[in-house]
Amino acid sequence: MAADFRSIAPREAPVRTEGAVPWLRRNLFADWKNALATVLLVALGVYALQRFGQWGVARAVFTPDADACQAARGIGACWGVVAEKWRFIIFGRYPFDQLWRPEIATALMLAVVVVSCIRRFWNVWLAAMWAVVLAAFFILMGGGVLGLDPVRTNLWGGLPLTVMLATLSIILAFPLAVLVALGRRSNLPAIRTVCILYIELIRGVPLISVLFMASFMFPLFMPQGMTIDVLVRVLVGITLFAAAYMAEIVRGGLQAIPNGQLEAADTLGLSYWQTQRKIVLPQALAMVVPSMMNNFISIFKDTSLVTIVSLYELTGALSLALNSDVDWRPFKIEAYFFIAAIYFVVCFAMSRYSLWIEAQLGASRAR
Amino acid sequence: MPRRKRQWSLRSRAVRGLLYQALALLAVAGAVWFLAHNTQQNMQVRGIQSGFDFLGQAAGFDIGETMIPYDPSQSYLRAIVVGVLNTLRVAVIGIVLATLLGVLVGIGRFSRNALVRGLCYGYVELFRNVPILLQLLMWYLLFVEVLPPPQTAWNLADLFYLSKGGFSMPSPVWQPGHAWLAAGVVAGILAGIWWRLRVQKVFELTGYAGNRWGVPIVAVLAFALLGWTLGGAPRDWAIPEQLAFMVDGGISATPEFMAVLVGLVMYTASFIAEVVRGGIQSVSHGQTEAAGALGLTRRMVMRLVVLPQALRVIIPPLTNQYLNLTKNSSLAVAIGYPDVVSIANTTLNQTGRAVECIAIIMLVYLCTSLGTSALMNWYNKRAAIKER
Numbered sequence: 001m002a003a004d005f006r007s008i009a010p011r012e013a014p015v016r017t018e019g020a021v022p023w024l025r026r027n028l029f030a031d032w033k034n035a036l037a038t039v040l041l042v043a044l045g046v047y048a049l050q051r052f053g054q055w056g057v058a059r060a061v062f063t064p065d066a067d068a069c070q071a072a073r074g075i076g077a078c079w080g081v082v083a084e085k086w087r088f089i090i091f092g093r094y095p096f097d098q099l100w101r102p103e104i105a106t107a108l109m110l111a112v113v114v115v116s117c118i119r120r121f122w123n124v125w126l127a128a129m130w131a132v133v134l135a136a137f138f139i140l141m142g143g144g145v146l147g148l149d150p151v152r153t154n155l156w157g158g159l160p161l162t163v164m165l166a167t168l169s170i171i172l173a174f175p176l177a178v179l180v181a182l183g184r185r186s187n188l189p190a191i192r193t194v195c196i197l198y199i200e201l202i203r204g205v206p207l208i209s210v211l212f213m214a215s216f217m218f219p220l221f222m223p224q225g226m227t228i229d230v231l232v233r234v235l236v237g238i239t240l241f242a243a244a245y246m247a248e249i250v251r252g253g254l255q256a257i258p259n260g261q262l263e264a265a266d267t268l269g270l271s272y273w274q275t276q277r278k279i280v281l282p283q284a285l286a287m288v289v290p291s292m293m294n295n296f297i298s299i300f301k302d303t304s305l306v307t308i309v310s311l312y313e314l315t316g317a318l319s320l321a322l323n324s325d326v327d328w329r330p331f332k333i334e335a336y337f338f339i340a341a342i343y344f345v346v347c348f349a350m351s352r353y354s355l356w357i358e359a360q361l362g363a364s365r366a367r
Numbered sequence: 368m369p370r371r372k373r374q375w376s377l378r379s380r381a382v383r384g385l386l387y388q389a390l391a392l393l394a395v396a397g398a399v400w401f402l403a404h405n406t407q408q409n410m411q412v413r414g415i416q417s418g419f420d421f422l423g424q425a426a427g428f429d430i431g432e433t434m435i436p437y438d439p440s441q442s443y444l445r446a447i448v449v450g451v452l453n454t455l456r457v458a459v460i461g462i463v464l465a466t467l468l469g470v471l472v473g474i475g476r477f478s479r480n481a482l483v484r485g486l487c488y489g490y491v492e493l494f495r496n497v498p499i500l501l502q503l504l505m506w507y508l509l510f511v512e513v514l515p516p517p518q519t520a521w522n523l524a525d526l527f528y529l530s531k532g533g534f535s536m537p538s539p540v541w542q543p544g545h546a547w548l549a550a551g552v553v554a555g556i557l558a559g560i561w562w563r564l565r566v567q568k569v570f571e572l573t574g575y576a577g578n579r580w581g582v583p584i585v586a587v588l589a590f591a592l593l594g595w596t597l598g599g600a601p602r603d604w605a606i607p608e609q610l611a612f613m614v615d616g617g618i619s620a621t622p623e624f625m626a627v628l629v630g631l632v633m634y635t636a637s638f639i640a641e642v643v644r645g646g647i648q649s650v651s652h653g654q655t656e657a658a659g660a661l662g663l664t665r666r667m668v669m670r671l672v673v674l675p676q677a678l679r680v681i682i683p684p685l686t687n688q689y690l691n692l693t694k695n696s697s698l699a700v701a702i703g704y705p706d707v708v709s710i711a712n713t714t715l716n717q718t719g720r721a722v723e724c725i726a727i728i729m730l731v732y733l734c735t736s737l738g739t740s741a742l743m744n745w746y747n748k749r750a751a752i753k754e755r
Contacts (some may be wrong), residue, residue, distance in 0.1 A: 304501060
């Protein structure tokens, strides 16, 4: 028997699973269907990139030269329209010799938003900073004090208006949303009903109808002789609209707090507001940060709708800048790409930030 | 045990609760009264009439596209109904297309092919982060600037035409024989439902999963063919034709409609894709691995194990996306698609009845929102876990 012994053939070396080639094999050429998809997509991508490169870069006109743009029409993009009109698009109809004011005001506002996103600065001073910056923003934009020429709000426009509407409506809507969410969870039937009615009514209608209301109906609501600036009316409209959506998000967090915690707080003798402030809200709000950030993003995007009620924020300022100018009107699509890029950068940054926050929260919850 | 006496003191929770509620109600009633009073006074001073009697007057403006016959001599009410139908048309078609695209992209993010994954990710991020209004304006500009004029429309097999004038395609000419076809389709659907119920019963009794889709589809096709033959096989199609200055005939869609539809679908699909991705991720990976260990193919794992469970997580946010699409269709006013907002806005400018016109807009959207969410809640109940 022992003479029959023959060793089996040696096993092949194991397949490499790390490195670039195995990655390619796994992710791009796993089987023939996958390989086919890869080849097709690469071909499509090369074709699209080549076409877009021709239009957007190789044959494009980058100088603000209307004749050159007209000559390149149809074969190359005219980025010159951005070079020519960017001040008008970004700052709207604001007096040209005063442009340093919206520039500084917007920079301040954006700076304080960025600072608020950094964890190190999360303390009482942040609130004070916000108050100072908001005051500075309105003084710079509106003027009338400190020797600045007054500029009426109907001349405000472009990016400063977008940033102002978004930040202010978020700041104002948040406390309202928390109150309404608490009201919706209250065990007092009358308060609960009022809150449910408010939330469901607002969430059932489009923002544009709320803006129409702010623009056309609000003047009728006010007592005789009292007029309110259209900017304020629109801001109130966006705030009320945003608060209803935020309230539902906060309610999601409130519902996730186990009842035992409320009972424990009762046992300790905490009052309703103490319970909410010290026990419920800190946990509930932390839980809903990601969806809250998504809501902030959509508020920022929604500010573009005020152009329909004739406030010239970024989108509206663009139409204003180009519609009246016969030379540049044909190149609106390039200008649209420009502001789409602005919106994209801001919103994408916000959504990345929201992912970072989520990771931070996850770290505190991990055991 | 002695009955506890009810204490009417400010220290008791019940009394304070009543007090707070009374105060809240008073505040709300006061605010409503204040606004109503001011409105009434303002209207009197400015001589604005109120009431819905204007709905019966002749509208006097033309509407670009209508689903029901309409001319300017007809009433405002009729015009608004035309607007509501236009809104519903773009919303319903949009919801169907956005769901298809969104589910595809959402599943595509789990593809084994890195390029497909990347493409889906890029699509979602790009379309989610640009305001819908801007997207609608851009699509509209693309449709009216980049496409060729109707004289030199893009033409596919002399059947489909795409130009600045819109999109045209052949449509069957209505003949009485088509009623038989419709009856055949209905009969086929009923037969399909009967078959599905039977398969379900067999499945619950024996665990044998029969044919769920093939047989019903064949049944519908067969009954439709039968009905078509019985109806005398009507075969006339209206084919669009290239005329000197336009494309005429067949079914056509205006560039406004196309822009609104494409814009809404692309935007909403990016959100639906995220909803679908979240739902699929919520099914624990152990389930996928277990299904793989049982020998199911990737496709079967997705269809039989992951998707049914993901559906429960997906449906509520999906409902929200449908509502958002419907509400976002109101932005059609910006590019001149005659939806209900656009027509109510024109009515407002002509008659000055701001309160009534805005009330009509809000009412229409409230009704569609409540209707959609009722329907989706019903479906959600069906898909929910059946606890036994």
